[in-house]
Amino acid sequence: MQKRLYRSLQALLLLGMCILLASKAASGQLTYYINQRFIPLTIFGIIFLALLAQTMFAEIKRARQNTANDEHHHEHDHAPASANLWFMLVPLLIGVLIPARPLDSSAFATKGFNTNSPLVSADSSAQLFETDSEERNILDWIKLFNFETDLAQFEGQKASVIGFVYFDESLGKNQFFVSRFVVSCCAADGFAIAMVGEWPQASTLKQDSWVLVKGTIKSITINDQTVPLILAESVQAVPAPEQPYLFP
Amino acid sequence: MQKTTSPRPLSRSLILSIVIGILLIVVSSMVPAGVFTWLWDKLNIFATVFLGIFIEAIPYLLLGTLASGLVEVFLDRDQMSKWISHRPVAAAVGGAFMGMIFPVCECGVVPLTRRLFNKGLPLSAGISFLLAAPVLNPIVVLSTAAAFGWGNMLFWRMGVSLVIAIVVGLVFSVERDPSNVLRPVLTLSHEHDHPREAHTSFIEKIRQALLITADEFFEMGRYLILGAMLAAALQTFIAQSSLLSIGSGPVLSVLVMLGLAILLSICSTVDAFVALGFMGTFSFGSVLSFLVFGPMVDIKSIIMYSQVFRRRSVTYLVAIPFMMSLLAGVIFNYLQP
Numbered sequence: 296m297q298k299r300l301y302r303s304l305q306a307l308l309l310l311g312m313c314i315l316l317a318s319k320a321a322s323g324q325l326t327y328y329i330n331q332r333f334i335p336l337t338i339f340g341i342i343f344l345a346l347l348a349q350t351m352f353a354e355i356k357r358a359r360q361n362t363a364n365d366e367h368h369h370e371h372d373h374a375p376a377s378a379n380l381w382f383m384l385v386p387l388l389i390g391v392l393i394p395a396r397p398l399d400s401s402a403f404a405t406k407g408f409n410t411n412s413p414l415v416s417a418d419s420s421a422q423l424f425e426t427d428s429e430e431r432n433i434l435d436w437i438k439l440f441n442f443e444t445d446l447a448q449f450e451g452q453k454a455s456v457i458g459f460v461y462f463d464e465s466l467g468k469n470q471f472f473v474s475r476f477v478v479s480c481c482a483a484d485g486f487a488i489a490m491v492g493e494w495p496q497a498s499t500l501k502q503d504s505w506v507l508v509k510g511t512i513k514s515i516t517i518n519d520q521t522v523p524l525i526l527a528e529s530v531q532a533v534p535a536p537e538q539p540y541l542f543p
Numbered sequence: 544m545q546k547t548t549s550p551r552p553l554s555r556s557l558i559l560s561i562v563i564g565i566l567l568i569v570v571s572s573m574v575p576a577g578v579f580t581w582l583w584d585k586l587n588i589f590a591t592v593f594l595g596i597f598i599e600a601i602p603y604l605l606l607g608t609l610a611s612g613l614v615e616v617f618l619d620r621d622q623m624s625k626w627i628s629h630r631p632v633a634a635a636v637g638g639a640f641m642g643m644i645f646p647v648c649e650c651g652v653v654p655l656t657r658r659l660f661n662k663g664l665p666l667s668a669g670i671s672f673l674l675a676a677p678v679l680n681p682i683v684v685l686s687t688a689a690a691f692g693w694g695n696m697l698f699w700r701m702g703v704s705l706v707i708a709i710v711v712g713l714v715f716s717v718e719r720d721p722s723n724v725l726r727p728v729l730t731l732s733h734e735h736d737h738p739r740e741a742h743t744s745f746i747e748k749i750r751q752a753l754l755i756t757a758d759e760f761f762e763m764g765r766y767l768i769l770g771a772m773l774a775a776a777l778q779t780f781i782a783q784s785s786l787l788s789i790g791s792g793p794v795l796s797v798l799v800m801l802g803l804a805i806l807l808s809i810c811s812t813v814d815a816f817v818a819l820g821f822m823g824t825f826s827f828g829s830v831l832s833f834l835v836f837g838p839m840v841d842i843k844s845i846i847m848y849s850q851v852f853r854r855r856s857v858t859y860l861v862a863i864p865f866m867m868s869l870l871a872g873v874i875f876n877y878l879q880p
Contacts, residue, residue, distance in 0.1 A: 305757060305758075305761060308761075309757065309760075312601075316598065316601070319598075325598070327591060328591060328594045328595040328598050328599075329595060329598055329599050330813075330816075333813070336602040336603075337598060337601070337602060339602050340601045340602035340605055343602075343605050343609075344601075344605070346753070347605075347753060347756060347760065350750065350753040350754060350757065351754075351757060353750075354750075354754060378765065379761040379762050379764070379765045380761065382764065382765035382768045382769065383761055383764055383765070383768070385772070386593070386594065386597050386768060389590050389593060389594060393586060393587065393590040394587075395591075396587045396590075396591065397591065398588065398591055401584035401585075401587070401588065402584075402588045404782060405588070405778060405779060405780065405782045405783060406588075406778070406783060407782070407783045407784050407787075479813065479816035479817045479819070480599060480809050480813035480814070480816060480817055481595035481596055481598070481599040481809065481813075482591045482592050482594070482595030482596075483592050483595050483596050483774065483775070483778060483807055483808065483809055484807055484809055484817045485595075486783070543816070543819075
């Protein structure tokens with residue numbers, strides 16, 4: 296492949312990558328893939344890709360002027376393998392062609408699904424006690440039930456959580472899981488956690504639909520594990536949250 | 544005759560493709576519809592995980608290749624040989640500690656190390672640097688401290704990684720001829736390989752550094768993409784729980800964590816937060832082995848290593864850290880179960 300063609304393709308691919316990432320960032324879809332705390336790094340990446348693309352375009356222009364001015368310009372530069380370029384096309388195509396979809400219950404089989412996630416965090420559960428019980432998300436409840444020995448204190452507390460519906464054989468009648476994926480770094484380390492919901496009309500809910508569950512906390516035992524259950528007073532369909540995952 | 548026979552292959556292939564098309568439609572209508580949603584779901588998981596790893600890694604890969612470009616332009620071979628000792632032990636130790644100042648993770652460190660080899664860095668120093676930098680650099684220290692606090696985990700993570708990096712560096716110092724270890728560099732011919740004029744302007748140097756950065760971004764990006772695809776495919780089809788259910792004994796649990804480190808292929812700058820999630824189910828030693836081994840070896844770094852090193856060297860680079868991480872994990876498991 297000619298050096299100039301190689302440079303042009305490089306410039307286009309860099310620009311394409313930059314635009315793909317920028318559009319994901321603009322549409323808020325970056326959190327489908329990575330923990331929000333790394334978004335500033337991706338923004339840096341976008342700017343840097345733009346800078347590199349600009350350098351490439353300038354280089355093409357310069358090379359053209361050089362060959363015009365400099366007759367004995369030796370064309371001995373071998374362009375690197377063109378396979379490098381084809382590979383860079385892969386993420387571009389995947390990013391453009393496959394519609395962005397966050398992890399959902401179809402990934403439970405391989406990514407794991409927990410009702411008592413072994414999550415420990417440097418910030419202990421102490422501050423979770425201070426948060427209003429209705430402010431706690433699914434992860435907070437799972438953490439509390441995982442840490443605390445005296446679970447009776449939570450019974451009867453008000454809860455209000457958002458998650459997607461998942462039905463499983465381990466559950467009783469009128470019960471469903473309300474679930475979220477937890478992502479520490481990127482989707483590669485994501486795994487699902489869930490609380491149990493109990494609601495008379497549970498059978499009307501659709502698998503994977505997003506719901507806001509309001510009710511009171513009770514603890515039940517599934518597979519020898521004590522897990523939080525919400526006795527739902529209301530289960531209401533909500534649009535998928537902008538950030539589909541919880542970030543510990 | 545010619546005229547009548549020439550269209551024939553075309554029409555035959557046309558008929559063939561129509562038959563295949565009809566067969567495909569018939570077969571696909573017999574396949575239960577669930578298979579297609581299953582496939583579509585799998586494809587979506589693959590895409591999300593792949594882009595997750597890729598988007599996460601891009602800024603770090605850019606930083607690493609930028610460092611490599613700057614080294615190429617601003618660092619002289621003479622300077623390099625002045626700074627770095629050629630005695631094996633000193634070189635290995637020096638290389639490992641050099642990792643403390645370069646903020647690169649395992650994607651960025653590979654192109655940078657290759658560039659440093661090009662500049663005459665001794666083998667043992669480069670290998671130690673390659674293995675130590677993704678753990679010992681300031682970003683990783685901070686993220687590990689953020690996850691585990693300034694305590695035992697941080698201390699032992701750095702200590703054990705340092706020891707492994709130096710030992711592997713020393714193993715490689717036995718080899719006198721770098722060409723037995725490194726693959727020949729074919730693709731680094733740039734305009735700037737001409738003897739550089741003494742008075743290149745600063746702007747011009749930056750321009751050259753950026754050109755190298757872009758070239759290397761493509762070259763290393765290729766292996767990052769391959770690795771991310773492989774990791775995403777494995778994650779799409781192999782259940783993590785099957786790995787976790789293998790065992791929880793003092794040895795098996797370490798093996799499980801080492802396997803997970805390879806499978807997950809997450810960046811060393813953030814793996815501490817992931818490891819945190821395993822603290823409940825896994826012992827200190829097992830999680831430590833994950834934190835030590837993960838930055839040195841995972842699917843994408845193995846593929847990137849194979850771009851720079853010969854196959855036998857890659858085997859050493861994977862096997863020795865594996866053995867030593869396993870050993871360290873098992874020792875800790877017996878000391879504090």
